[in-house]
Amino acid sequence: MLLSNRFVCIILALGFAATPVPLIGQTARADADPEALIDALNAVFGKHDRKRAAHTNGICVKGAFTPSERAGDYSKAPHLTGKGPFPLIGRFSMGGGVPDAPHTQKDNVRGLAMHIDIGKGNVTDMVLISAPVFAAKTPEQFLSLLQTVASKDAEKIGAFFKANPESTRQAAWLMARPVPASYATATYFGVHTFTLTNGDGQKKFVKWHVVPKGGDVGLSDEDVKSKAADFYKPELTDRLAKGPAVFDLIAVIGNDGDEQNDPTVEWTGTERKSVVLGEISIAALEDNATCDAGMFDPTNVVDGIEGPANDPIFAIRSSAYAVSLSRRGQP
Numbered sequence: 001m002l003l004s005n006r007f008v009c010i011i012l013a014l015g016f017a018a019t020p021v022p023l024i025g026q027t028a029r030a031d032a033d034p035e036a037l038i039d040a041l042n043a044v045f046g047k048h049d050r051k052r053a054a055h056t057n058g059i060c061v062k063g064a065f066t067p068s069e070r071a072g073d074y075s076k077a078p079h080l081t082g083k084g085p086f087p088l089i090g091r092f093s094m095g096g097g098v099p100d101a102p103h104t105q106k107d108n109v110r111g112l113a114m115h116i117d118i119g120k121g122n123v124t125d126m127v128l129i130s131a132p133v134f135a136a137k138t139p140e141q142f143l144s145l146l147q148t149v150a151s152k153d154a155e156k157i158g159a160f161f162k163a164n165p166e167s168t169r170q171a172a173w174l175m176a177r178p179v180p181a182s183y184a185t186a187t188y189f190g191v192h193t194f195t196l197t198n199g200d201g202q203k204k205f206v207k208w209h210v211v212p213k214g215g216d217v218g219l220s221d222e223d224v225k226s227k228a229a230d231f232y233k234p235e236l237t238d239r240l241a242k243g244p245a246v247f248d249l250i251a252v253i254g255n256d257g258d259e260q261n262d263p264t265v266e267w268t269g270t271e272r273k274s275v276v277l278g279e280i281s282i283a284a285l286e287d288n289a290t291c292d293a294g295m296f297d298p299t300n301v302v303d304g305i306e307g308p309a310n311d312p313i314f315a316i317r318s319s320a321y322a323v324s325l326s327r328r329g330q331p
């Protein structure tokens with residue numbers, strides 16, 4: 001989910017589709033519990049019947065994951081030690097809670113979520129975005145960011161970003177790069193730190209990168225102007241008619257001292273080892289109802305993969321998504 005400085009400016013300047021609505025009938029709550037976070041997302045982006053509170057605009061797809069030969073050296077997870085291919089259901093999305101979020105927006109993340117079928121009726125999930133960092137390091141900070149934006153008070157919003165510089169990093173990262181030409185030509189990042197354990201009990205802490213085989217491809221600012229606001233679906237339809245969109249699943253291995261619990265911090269500066277643990281192949285579009293029937297849960301990992309123990313954003317995501325799921329199930 002993204003909420004950027006510039007996006008805030010757009011909201012304020014243009015009354016963009018995501019016009020913040022005041023917290024009518026509800027007091028801004030200080031406790032950053034899952035309900036309060038969903039209320040605050042709705043306050044910024046509007047409440048849209050039967051839609052996700054965030055990453056509302058998206059396309060459901062299907063494909064398969066095939067592990068690399070060396071994947072089992074790093075993790076004993078079934079889909080990393082097995083042969084594959086393992087079928088998957090995925091969803092590409094735009095950040096934010098606007099149903100018709102424009103695909104031409106530079107300062108917005110693209111999302112990639114997956115359920116990977118590991119057999120015997122079980123799935124494991126991955127939920128990634130097209131930036132290496134999130135806009136808040138705690139649920140309290142995220143709630144405060146959302147509530148400040150919903151206030152529409154330019155002075156307060158400016159003060160928030162001044163006092164919370166880590167909340168500006170995601171937008172700065174996105175603004176320094178072009179709009180992805182396709183959902184299939186962006187790199188997606190797991191953002192949080194995961195620990196892999198292999199069959200011998202050896203552990204490594206890693207960050208996930210899902211990298212398009214053909215490399216990242218972006219549009220020039222000039223080319224973006226000629227694109228329709230919803231160009232990703234026809235683009236993906238044409239692309240997949242010619243063959244699958246293929247990505248490498250890469251584990252970037254952390255060094256001692258790398259930050260493991262703050263998703264606003266990017267690992268930079270020092271050389272790190274990366275290993276390709278498998279290939280994600282997106283073959284075709286899938287009925288959106290398949291993706292909307294449940295939620296993609298970042299904490300749904302399997303033995304051999306663990307989420308961060310002390311990252312408060314990671315800890316709250318699953319329950320926040322469950323609130324969004326239960327509310328979108330209601331008319």
Ligand code: HEM
Nearest residue numbers: 001052053054055091111113128129134295320321324325
């Ligand atoms: C406290 C922090 C966060 C909150 C409150 C939040 C909230 C949400 C909500 C409510 C949804 C919709 C869930 C549903 O209805 O199924 C969602 C989806 C999503 N979020 Fe977050 N999010 C947070 C952090 C993150 C982070 C750190 C990432 C980065 C990887 C992320 C990436 C995504 C993606 C890719 C989706 C789309 C999933 C799909 O396609 O169904 N979110 N988020």
